[in-house]
Amino acid sequence: MAVTTSPERDIVATPMQRATREALYAGAIALGLFVLFIGLRTDQNISNELILVQRWWLLAVVVVLTMAGRFLYVAYGQPFLANQKIVDVATGLLPESMAARFFRLPYFIAAIVTVAVLVFLAGSLDGLLGPGLAGYARFLRALAIIYALASVMFYFRTFIHAHFSALGITALALYPIIVVLVLALYGGSVAAGFQGSLKWVDNYGIQILIYVMLAWGLNIVVGLAGLLDLGYVAFYAVGAYAYALLGTQYGLSFWILLPAAGAMAAFWGVLLGFPVLRLRGDYLAIVTLAFGEIIRLVLINWREVTNGSAGISGIPKVTFFGLMTFNVSDPNYVAKVLDIATSSAYYKIFLYYLILGLCLLTAFVTIRLRRMPVGRAWEALREDEIACRSLGINTTTTKLTAFATGAMFGGFAGSFFAARQGFVSPESFIFLESAIILAIVVLGGMGSLVGIAVAAMVMIGGTEVLRELDFLKQVFGPDFTPELYRMLLFGMAMVIVMLWKPRGFVGSREPTAFLKESRAVSGSFTKEGHG
Amino acid sequence: MSDASPSVNDAILQVEHLSMKFGGLVAIGDLSFQARRGEITALIGPNGAGKTTVFNCITGFYKPSEGMLTLNRRDGSSYLLERLPNHEIPARAKVARTFQNIRLFSGMTLLENLLVAQHNKLMKASGYTILGLFGFSGYRTASAESIDLARHWLEKADLVDRADDPAGDLPYGAQRRLEIARAMCTGPELLCLDEPAAGLNPKESMALNALLMDIKDNTGTSILLIEHDMAVVMQISDHVVVLEYGRKISDGSPHAVRTDPRVIAAYLGVEDEDVETVLIEVGDEDVIEQLDTGPDATHGPGSSSSYFAGPVTDTVGHSEGERVTVSKGASKAGQVDARSGAAARPASPAEAKPTEKPSAAKSSAAKPAAKAPAKPKTPGDSNRGGGNE
Numbered sequence: 037m038a039v040t041t042s043p044e045r046d047i048v049a050t051p052m053q054r055a056t057r058e059a060l061y062a063g064a065i066a067l068g069l070f071v072l073f074i075g076l077r078t079d080q081n082i083s084n085e086l087i088l089v090q091r092w093w094l095l096a097v098v099v100v101l102t103m104a105g106r107f108l109y110v111a112y113g114q115p116f117l118a119n120q121k122i123v124d125v126a127t128g129l130l131p132e133s134m135a136a137r138f139f140r141l142p143y144f145i146a147a148i149v150t151v152a153v154l155v156f157l158a159g160s161l162d163g164l165l166g167p168g169l170a171g172y173a174r175f176l177r178a179l180a181i182i183y184a185l186a187s188v189m190f191y192f193r194t195f196i197h198a199h200f201s202a203l204g205i206t207a208l209a210l211y212p213i214i215v216v217l218v219l220a221l222y223g224g225s226v227a228a229g230f231q232g233s234l235k236w237v238d239n240y241g242i243q244i245l246i247y248v249m250l251a252w253g254l255n256i257v258v259g260l261a262g263l264l265d266l267g268y269v270a271f272y273a274v275g276a277y278a279y280a281l282l283g284t285q286y287g288l289s290f291w292i293l294l295p296a297a298g299a300m301a302a303f304w305g306v307l308l309g310f311p312v313l314r315l316r317g318d319y320l321a322i323v324t325l326a327f328g329e330i331i332r333l334v335l336i337n338w339r340e341v342t343n344g345s346a347g348i349s350g351i352p353k354v355t356f357f358g359l360m361t362f363n364v365s366d367p368n369y370v371a372k373v374l375d376i377a378t379s380s381a382y383y384k385i386f387l388y389y390l391i392l393g394l395c396l397l398t399a400f401v402t403i404r405l406r407r408m409p410v411g412r413a414w415e416a417l418r419e420d421e422i423a424c425r426s427l428g429i430n431t432t433t434t435k436l437t438a439f440a441t442g443a444m445f446g447g448f449a450g451s452f453f454a455a456r457q458g459f460v461s462p463e464s465f466i467f468l469e470s471a472i473i474l475a476i477v478v479l480g481g482m483g484s485l486v487g488i489a490v491a492a493m494v495m496i497g498g499t500e501v502l503r504e505l506d507f508l509k510q511v512f513g514p515d516f517t518p519e520l521y522r523m524l525l526f527g528m529a530m531v532i533v534m535l536w537k538p539r540g541f542v543g544s545r546e547p548t549a550f551l552k553e554s555r556a557v558s559g560s561f562t563k564e565g566h567g
Numbered sequence: 568m569s570d571a572s573p574s575v576n577d578a579i580l581q582v583e584h585l586s587m588k589f590g591g592l593v594a595i596g597d598l599s600f601q602a603r604r605g606e607i608t609a610l611i612g613p614n615g616a617g618k619t620t621v622f623n624c625i626t627g628f629y630k631p632s633e634g635m636l637t638l639n640r641r642d643g644s645s646y647l648l649e650r651l652p653n654h655e656i657p658a659r660a661k662v663a664r665t666f667q668n669i670r671l672f673s674g675m676t677l678l679e680n681l682l683v684a685q686h687n688k689l690m691k692a693s694g695y696t697i698l699g700l701f702g703f704s705g706y707r708t709a710s711a712e713s714i715d716l717a718r719h720w721l722e723k724a725d726l727v728d729r730a731d732d733p734a735g736d737l738p739y740g741a742q743r744r745l746e747i748a749r750a751m752c753t754g755p756e757l758l759c760l761d762e763p764a765a766g767l768n769p770k771e772s773m774a775l776n777a778l779l780m781d782i783k784d785n786t787g788t789s790i791l792l793i794e795h796d797m798a799v800v801m802q803i804s805d806h807v808v809v810l811e812y813g814r815k816i817s818d819g820s821p822h823a824v825r826t827d828p829r830v831i832a833a834y835l836g837v838e839d840e841d842v843e844t845v846l847i848e849v850g851d852e853d854v855i856e857q858l859d860t861g862p863d864a865t866h867g868p869g870s871s872s873s874y875f876a877g878p879v880t881d882t883v884g885h886s887e888g889e890r891v892t893v894s895k896g897a898s899k900a901g902q903v904d905a906r907s908g909a910a911a912r913p914a915s916p917a918e919a920k921p922t923e924k925p926s927a928a929k930s931s932a933a934k935p936a937a938k939a940p941a942k943p944k945t946p947g948d949s950n951r952g953g954g955n956e
């Protein structure tokens with residue numbers, strides 16, 4: 037551990053002294069930073085005049101919190117972290133890892149007991165504790181469940197690590213079934229199970245998988261070929277509007293329009309690619325960004341066709357491969373054909389499996405392509421374009437194929453999105469979407485399918501979880517809406533992950549061929565491409 | 568091109584009246600030479616002489632301002648390289664190259680680097696990806712063959728043990744060999760190597776020589792080589808072309824070039840004392856005067872032979888359209904020409920050569936590796952052509 041000594045005083049500063057000093061600095065910096073941000077606020081009074089609201093208390097709280105945080109980190113956090121690297125003199129062992137200390141059997145049992153008690157009392161929580169405390173109790177229950185699951189995963193970590201893809205796909209395939217079963221048991225009837233599963237399957241499952249698919253599609257362009265595309269959402273929009281327009285105007289089925297939407301998006305990818313792919317790096321990023329905005333503006337302004345910002349509604353639902361439909365009024369309605377109770381959950385569960393299938397298709401094609409000459413050429417292009425040309429690779433067509441393939445998956449995802457929502461409008465295709473998709477790719481680790489899927493789950497699932505945190509209303513007052521802070525949290529999570537793992541969750545790269553054994557290539561050798 | 572005459576067909580590459588101008592700077596001026604099939608042709612010259620620019624013209628990275636570059640393939644077809652797009656030169660004319668500053672795919676394994684080099688062949692075999700995506704057997708056999716070819720070249724380059732390591736993890740010498748192996752995986756008929764021995768230690772340099780001789784003897788690939796290491800040039804090349812300021816000052820067998828006074832003055836591994844003797848022989852008082860005052864600190868250490876390469880970079884900074892040519896006095900070869908033209912008019916040039924021979928031969932044997940800096944010149948440094956590493 038670094039100990040600061042000052043030559044003049046010749047006194048070795050203890051961690052406490054250092055912590056005090058650094059806490060004072062941190063407090064001063066926080067004060068300077070926040071005095072205008074937090075200390076003063078402009079507001080309007082009743083007669084619409086601009087007034088200054090002084091919030092010195094809030095400022096004091098923030099500054100004190102900053103100082104306390106810095107103090108604790110320097111006094112306890114840093115020595116603790118340094119300690120982790122020091123071998124115990126007596127035993128010659130490193131101290132137990134933090135994870136091993138965090139996941140312990142007694143804690144695990146305590147978590148299970150907590151969950152059991154709270155689930156058992158679920159119905160009467162409000163009566164017992166009052167609505168305020170009941171909110172906390174539910175939050176505690178969620179934490180306990182997460183902790184218990186994390187403990188199990190920690191215990192089986194080597195196994196999970198070795199079979200991650202297979203386990204992940206199995207878990208995803210079983211997810212709706214498990215949700216329905218658990219909720220059916222919990223609610224006491226199958227119908228309740230289906231009804232309750234709506235939120236879990238739709239808001240979490242489908243929502244996350246759409247982003248997984250989009251991010252995997254963008255990964256081909258950014259992660260493999262190294263072309264920075266800030267307008268990816270344009271292809272998503274092309275796919276969505278292709279299905280929405282052709283589906284509503286000509287009544288064509290989803291199963292015909294899905295490939296058509298993909299092809300159309302790929303066509304636009306090539307069209308955009310031709311003039312743009314001569315550009316490199318920053319220029320490419322700016323032009324693709326502009327392309328995304330142009331598509332959105334066309335959608336808003338070309339009212340005769342796209343119905344402007346009002347959007348297109350009444351988009352036909354997907355049918356069960358033409359055999360059954362999910363329209364209650366239809367004679368072929370699933371529930372009538374199969375003679376089961378009517379529920380809107382069937383459609384959502386069907387959509388879940390549809391998007392899961394599309395995701396797996398994307399992953400399969402990506403994995404397959406990486407091992408083919410085009411895929412290798414994409415990665416080579418990211419590493420060194422000039423060397424590629426010296427080896428006879430036509431870099432223009434190689435870039436175009438990357439652009440078109442990525443766009444095609446964006447188009448697939450778009451037509452699925454339109455089918456799921458039943459409604460599309462230009463508002464769904466703003467730049468922020470492109471940025472989120474790109475952030476997921478970067479967070480996950482460019483080029484890594486598993487890392488990107490995990491990143492999508494954390495980021496999109498995390499923002500969805502914010503909606504669940506009702507108990508925060510008890511803390512911050514009734515008009516506190518946690519969802520509004522999701523971009524703040526998104527940003528904070530990105531900063532933290534990038535500091536902790538600069539190359540994303542999975543920074544290494546799997547080679548596409550090997551002679552003796554396949555060893556992952558460390559992220560320090562791979563390049564990000566220059567556009 | 569009349570590729571009917573045998574003497575022409577004997578040449579794999581014919582460079583005729585090649586000129587390359589960057590704004591006002593004439594990087595190559597009216598250069599003509601031939602590289603014969605099955606031989607190693609070395610292209611040498613002081614830093615900034617335009618050697619890399621010649622390579623960039625041959626491999627299509629630059630479009631020459633003037634001139635014709637003809638490549639005659641073994642099957643009788645010939646290509647005008649200046650008309651082919653960049654990526655078709657390796658693909659169709661079968662010209663492969665390496666780079667002065669190594670350009671590997673550092674995040675990919677050695678094997679993958681060599682597989683990328685076989686891109687065009689594999690693309691065809693995979694039915695432009697479509698058939699390969701569905702696992703057609705034709706692609707699988709082609710893919711296995713490409714791995715065999717890669718293994719073959721990894722063995723030749725003595726890198727097979729590291730086949731599954733990232734290329735960026737290799738030591739410098741191994742990276743140079745890998746770049747050559749990668750170029751060979753494209754199945755070239757002409758291999759252009761830009762300073763392959765720069766920065767290698769003697770052992771690595773030996774391994775490189777062995778690899779080049781192996782390529783020459785066993786594949787029938789002709790080699791065009793830029794090299795500063797005179798030991799390498801003298802040992803392995805069959806034919807040497809010497810450039811100075813973008814102009815050819817000598818062309819012939821290694822022996823003939825080594826004894827050419829123009830070359831000695833301009834470039835060849837000449838130590839300061841030897842230069843002095845050479846210059847006394849050819850009678851360049853200006854330069855002797857400079858030598859007497861000692862090396863000029865701002866113009867780099869004088870220990871390198873390339874000290875005598877003139878202030879070429881002085882000409883780079885000029886604005887577009889302004890034609891700047893290097894002053895006559897800067898070219899040492901030009902000075903030799905002038906002096907020997909004046910002094911040796913009674914005596915024949917043939918007589919002048921033997922007198923230089925001992926000193927030149929001695930110096931190039933004693934100090935073969937007259938190293939010149941490998942890094943490209945930037946207009947910023949104002950020294951006299953290098954030696955400022």
Ligand SMILES: Nc1ncnc2c1ncn2[C@@H]1O[C@H](COP(=O)(O)OP(=O)(O)O)[C@@H](O)[C@H]1O
Nearest residue numbers: 589594613614615616617618619620621879944
């Ligand atoms: N792209 C370019 N633009 C402007 N000047 C160039 C360019 N490439 C090379 N040159 C100039 O051409 C001359 C020859 O350079 P180069 O071929 O790299 O020399 P060598 O390889 O013999 O050391 C140098 O003066 C260099 O500055």
Ligand SMILES: [Mg+2]
Nearest residue numbers: 618619620667
């Ligand atoms: Mg050079």
